[in-house]
Amino acid sequence: MNPFQPSSNSESLANLRLILAPMEGVVDAVMRDMLTRIGGYDRCVTEFVRVSQTVLPSRVFWRLCPELLTGGTTPAGTPVYVQLLGSDPHLMAKNAGVAVGLGAPGIDLNFGCPTKTVNNSAGGAALLKTPERIGAVRAAVREAVPEAIPVTAKIRLGFEDDGDFELIADTVFNSGVNELVVHARTRQQGYRPPAHWHRLAEVVRSAPIPVIANGELWSPTDILRCHEVSDCNAFMLARGALCRPDLARATRMAVLNQPYDALDWHGVLPMLTDFLKHNGQAYEPRHASNPLKQWLVYLKNYFPQAAALFAEVKRVRDFDTMLAVLETAGAKPGIGNKGIADAA
Numbered sequence: 001m002n003p004f005q006p007s008s009n010s011e012s013l014a015n016l017r018l019i020l021a022p023m024e025g026v027v028d029a030v031m032r033d034m035l036t037r038i039g040g041y042d043r044c045v046t047e048f049v050r051v052s053q054t055v056l057p058s059r060v061f062w063r064l065c066p067e068l069l070t071g072g073t074t075p076a077g078t079p080v081y082v083q084l085l086g087s088d089p090h091l092m093a094k095n096a097g098v099a100v101g102l103g104a105p106g107i108d109l110n111f112g113c114p115t116k117t118v119n120n121s122a123g124g125a126a127l128l129k130t131p132e133r134i135g136a137v138r139a140a141v142r143e144a145v146p147e148a149i150p151v152t153a154k155i156r157l158g159f160e161d162d163g164d165f166e167l168i169a170d171t172v173f174n175s176g177v178n179e180l181v182v183h184a185r186t187r188q189q190g191y192r193p194p195a196h197w198h199r200l201a202e203v204v205r206s207a208p209i210p211v212i213a214n215g216e217l218w219s220p221t222d223i224l225r226c227h228e229v230s231d232c233n234a235f236m237l238a239r240g241a242l243c244r245p246d247l248a249r250a251t252r253m254a255v256l257n258q259p260y261d262a263l264d265w266h267g268v269l270p271m272l273t274d275f276l277k278h279n280g281q282a283y284e285p286r287h288a289s290n291p292l293k294q295w296l297v298y299l300k301n302y303f304p305q306a307a308a309l310f311a312e313v314k315r316v317r318d319f320d321t322m323l324a325v326l327e328t329a330g331a332k333p334g335i336g337n338k339g340i341a342d343a344a
Contacts (some may be wrong), residue, residue: 013227013255018248019181019212020044021238022083022108024115026294029066029074030278034271035241036078038263040248043079045108045152051086052121055094061102072105081106081152085113087122087133089140096141096151106150109138109177114156114187125187128159131171138175154181154214154236157199160188169203169211181212181236200230212236218243220254242298245271265305266330272296272309273326276319285319292322308334 020027020035022045027035032044046065049056062068067080074080082104086092096107111134113124120126127134134155142151153172157165172180182203184195195215204211213226214236223235241247246263253260272292279288293314299306309329316322330336 013224013233015233016252016255017042017210017212017234018251019234019236020078020241020248021214021236022047022110023238023242024048024113026242026291027238028064028282028291030275030282030291031242031295032067032074032078032080033076033278034275035245035248036074036076038246038249039076040246040250040252041078043081043106044074045081045083048083048085048110048113049095049099050123051084051088051091051095052123053091055091055098058098058102061099061104065099065104068099068102068104072103079105081108081150083108083110084141085110085118085123087127087137089133089136092137093140093144097144100145100149104149106152107141107145108181109141109151109153112154112156112181112183112187114190119187125156125159128156128164128168128187131164131168134168135171135175138172138177142176150178151176152179152181153177154183156183156185156187157196158186160186162186162196162199165199166203169207173208177209179210179212179234180207181214184213184215184230195226197226197229197232200232204231210234214238219247220251223251224255239298242295243301245299265303266336268299268303268306269326269330269336272329273323276323276326280319280323286317288319289313289316289322305335 018041020041024047049064065080065082067073072080082099084092084095099107110124111127118124138153145151155168182200184197184200193216197213200211200213211232212234213230213232217223217226217235217237218240237247250260250262276292279291296306296310313322313325
């Protein structure tokens with residue numbers, strides 16, 4: 001069944017685009033593989049490559065974006081843009097050139113990260129206080145990257161407040177980038193709800209490039225409401241994509257007003273096992289279980305069984321023990337029960 005009853009406005013989403021967000025420490029190559037296999041995404045963006053003092057060696061880009069070794073896409077064929085974070089126009093441009101030379105299908109520039117560590121080093125959202133520096137970085141990168149390679153950027157509404165949002169957006173538009181992602185909160189607001197989608201609307205109507213909305217997109221209904229409020233036709237999915245792994249695909253089917261059997265808990269369990277095995281190849285065995293536990297914390301917002309499973313495995317460190325728990329989880333009371341989607 002459809003996750004929402006589409007309104008007539010859903011027809012204007014015929015050109016819907018969905019992008020998987022670059023969540024630091026969470027959405028790595030393994031997670032990108034898992035989510036894009038389900039389908040619905042037009043592209044992904046890597047965790048940020050920190051640019052500070054030098055031109056980075058190839059191994060740094062390969063570590064954060066192993067997809068560069070296989071044509072710049074996930075195994076499902078979804079393009080993966082390389083995200084750069086820094087404030088020096090020259091170094092950002094040089095590193096963008098390295099990434100493109102290694103096969104990156106696009107470059108994304110991070111001016112939205114709200115963490116104090118990054119901001120104290122004049123990175124991420126700290127540059128929202130100096131729009132002219134944002135423009136300089138973007139112009140330098142755009143000039144260094146071949147015209148056929150898209151350059152995108154991500155910002156917030158502002159640093160302390162949103163008073164300069166339009167100025168910041170205009171600076172981006174005039175620097176030659178192809179698309180702008182806006183997390184509809186200030187750095188000061190962090191991730192506290194709500195996301196102020198209405199602030200995007202005036203900018204979207206006059207923007208010479210596509211504007212992509214980000215923030216508080218947990219369901220197909222949220223995405224439709226965001227479209228109605230912001231006028232955006234493209235959306236970047238972050239925490240919602242981790243809580244509901246089929247969010248992108250479910251949204252596309254809802255917009256098309258087509259029946260869709262939502263992913264249920266019994267469909268998630270084999271994904272968790274596969275996820276653990278992939279991480280067992282990507283990390284040392286003693287660390288391979290950590291990403292799984294982190295994902296369960298997100299999943300429990302949509303699947304109550306994930307909370308029960310997390311309670312059972314939160315102290316498990318041994319890889320083989322974790323794998324054994326997952327392989328028998330479907331038969332356990334409280335863990336193997338039907339999920340929210342089944343009962344809908």
